[in-house]
Amino acid sequence: MSPRAAGATQHELSRIGLLATLPGETLARLARNMTREEIPAGAGVVSEGEDGDRFYVVLSGMLAVSQRTRGAQSVLRPGDYFGEVALAMNMPRTASVRALTPVTVASCDRETFDEFVRPLFADESA
Amino acid sequence: MPERVVLIHAGIADSRMWERQATLLSERGYEVVAPDLPGFGAEPIPSEPYSFVDPMKNFLPATVVGNSFGGQVALATALANPKTVNKLVLIAPAIDDHEWSDDLRSYWRRENELLEVGDVNAATELTLEVFAQPHVRDTLRPMQREAYELQLAGEDPDVMWPQGKPIAELRTPTLVIVGEEDRPDFRAIAERIAREAPNARLEVIAGARHVPSLETPDEFDRLLLEFFEHGV
Numbered sequence: 001m002s003p004r005a006a007g008a009t010q011h012e013l014s015r016i017g018l019l020a021t022l023p024g025e026t027l028a029r030l031a032r033n034m035t036r037e038e039i040p041a042g043a044g045v046v047s048e049g050e051d052g053d054r055f056y057v058v059l060s061g062m063l064a065v066s067q068r069t070r071g072a073q074s075v076l077r078p079g080d081y082f083g084e085v086a087l088a089m090n091m092p093r094t095a096s097v098r099a100l101t102p103v104t105v106a107s108c109d110r111e112t113f114d115e116f117v118r119p120l121f122a123d124e125s126a
Numbered sequence: 127m128p129e130r131v132v133l134i135h136a137g138i139a140d141s142r143m144w145e146r147q148a149t150l151l152s153e154r155g156y157e158v159v160a161p162d163l164p165g166f167g168a169e170p171i172p173s174e175p176y177s178f179v180d181p182m183k184n185f186l187p188a189t190v191v192g193n194s195f196g197g198q199v200a201l202a203t204a205l206a207n208p209k210t211v212n213k214l215v216l217i218a219p220a221i222d223d224h225e226w227s228d229d230l231r232s233y234w235r236r237e238n239e240l241l242e243v244g245d246v247n248a249a250t251e252l253t254l255e256v257f258a259q260p261h262v263r264d265t266l267r268p269m270q271r272e273a274y275e276l277q278l279a280g281e282d283p284d285v286m287w288p289q290g291k292p293i294a295e296l297r298t299p300t301l302v303i304v305g306e307e308d309r310p311d312f313r314a315i316a317e318r319i320a321r322e323a324p325n326a327r328l329e330v331i332a333g334a335r336h337v338p339s340l341e342t343p344d345e346f347d348r349l350l351l352e353f354f355e356h357g358v
Contacts, residue, residue, distance in 0.1 A: 041159050041162070042185060062160075071128075100158045101162070102168035
């Protein structure tokens, strides 16, 4: 496993729009708590209706978001994020996300999400 | 079940070249898969003998689309899997029994010389100049440069291809696309496939060179969608 496989870097996370406002030191701590994952083209990452316990940011590649009842919804690119609804609302996954191309994501568990990411949504709706 | 579309990139690019079409097709309900071939994008060259064609079986049944070297892989995939490749789109494909012109051979010789001395930047610029319209070179440059770096870093194991079949055996409904400004070799290959395959149709795109999905995307997308919806 290469060193890059272990986690995300602060620099990579600074390119995620949602996280861009976090101070450098906070971003560095979040990066240390995130896990990097390579996903092959065509593979599913989250499935609609399943329990979800991780939040994801897209570092490279493209993913498709779809819902059973509404079909294709949107395409995610580097800088985008997903998986926040199930964690924030404590509900099953509301959509499925599948890799269109080879993809690199970084993800974190609920505890890290609650500490670093959830407050950003509070700011957004305020 | 949504219809699956496999997009196979050119040998001067990687899966990122399909960003526009992957988005367009996904939004229209197709299940898109755009892999990187070994030695491109996120895929290192394996240390053991490998195949570009065999891994495509994992994505079938599907419509298969390939550009340039990816077109050669797509054609070989369709000939090897006639029951599970539903439709085929070959964009400026290469083909194994083509008699390449002296012009192309001299380009490959120069490309090899540059790579042998490790001048990846010069090899990249040479390749872009030969194959791509100026306005898409910035898009392709990182893909080609990273592919060269990946290929130079890897070993050089044998590549296995399925047993060749004559083009006349290709019964899959096939759209062949070539740029009007592409090299004569690729225009000749496109014309030959359209002539010899019983269910193939040729479309020549004005203003495009070797990567029409990037160079003339509006016309390319129109032809692609029309073929997906109405066939040959």
